[in-house]
Amino acid sequence: MTDEKIEYIQWYPGHMAKANREIKEKLKLINVVIEVVDARLPLSSKNPEINQYTWNKQHILLLNKADLADPEVSQDWIDWFKKNTDIQQIMLYDAFDRRQKTELVKNIQTLNVKNKAQIKCLVCGIPNVGKSTVINSLIGKKKTQVGNKPGVTKGQQWLSTPENLMLLDTPGILWPKFEDPAVGLHLAWLGSIKDTLYEKENIAADLLKYLVAYYPDELEAIYKISVVDRNLPEIFDAIAKSRGLLIKGGEYDYTRTSVLILNDFKNGRIGRITLERP
Structure with a gap:
């Protein structure tokens, strides 16, 4: 995929702008911002505009x-x-x-806030980073809908935990324009952007290129292929062949192969993988 094409992966629908306004209206009630x-x-999925919520609040980054x-x-x-932030x-x-849930609750309770009896927390982040799952872990039961796609949480709601923390659940919010074209590509890999906005074959090819460079062993293990001395199209073909992803005439089905690679990454099946380095 070329940089020119990456630039067009932008997504900021009206409901995100509305959610942003609604969060600002409630900020005076908030003691702690939990950014997911x-x-x-970690960097591509961090909304730079969340700083406007946190400037006078206690801030936890998950x-x-x-x-x-x-x-x-x-x-x-x-x-x-x-080293680089004041979070x-x-x-x-x-x-x-x-155990991590218990640690998070303790960390929230030790923060410097006025009303320790009922700490009000804003839980925020971009689509598909797992905000609802984090909230469900804190409240101890399934109160918020979860799904491995953007836009599952539609509105805002207050939820309470057994420790008397009040959590404001919010929809995933992106920002109006990705200045770095690579960010749109990365967020497509995560499933944080509506998948009708890009060509899955291009996105999957860029992901595969990264995986070959940094995680070749994991690729070989999951797809039962060899990546040694093969170029990207040959590796793509090998994955399609390994999984029997063919179309009429016995040709490889690149669309289904692309979806397979993207879903295997999103769901953690390829292995423990990080796609950007500090």
Whole structure:
């Protein structure tokens, strides 16, 4: 995929602009901002406009889905955020790990806020980084709808935890324009952008190129192929052949192969992978 084509991956529908306005209206009630990003793409999945919510609030950054990310690179990102931001607390997080949930609650309770009896937290982030799963882990039951696609959370709602934390759940919000064309590409990999806005074959080819460079062993293991001395089209063909993804006439089905690669990454089946480095 060329840089020229990447530039056109932009998505900021009206409901996001509306949600942004509604959050600003409630900010005076908020003590703590819990910002959720995807540990596999910590910078690309961090909305730069969330700074307007946090400038006078306590701020926790959760690198969620840490169980799907490369642990060594995740630690590099923790160090990078501590060095380059003034965020009060930065955590690797797996919403299905009860110990991490307990640690997060303790971290919230130790923050410097006025009303310790009922701390009000804004939970925010871009689409498909797992905000609803984080909230469900904190409240101890399934109150918010979850799904591996953007736009599942439609409106805002207050939810309470057993520890008397009040959580404001919000829809995923992007920002009006991605200045760096690579960001749109990265967010397409995560599934944070509506998938009708780009060519899946181009997006999958760029993802495959990265995986060949940094995670060849994982690719070979999941698809039972060899990537040694093969160019990108040959590797694409090998994956299609390995999974029997053919169309009429016995030709390879590149559309289904592209969807397969993208879904296998999003769902963590390829392995623990991080797609950007600090």
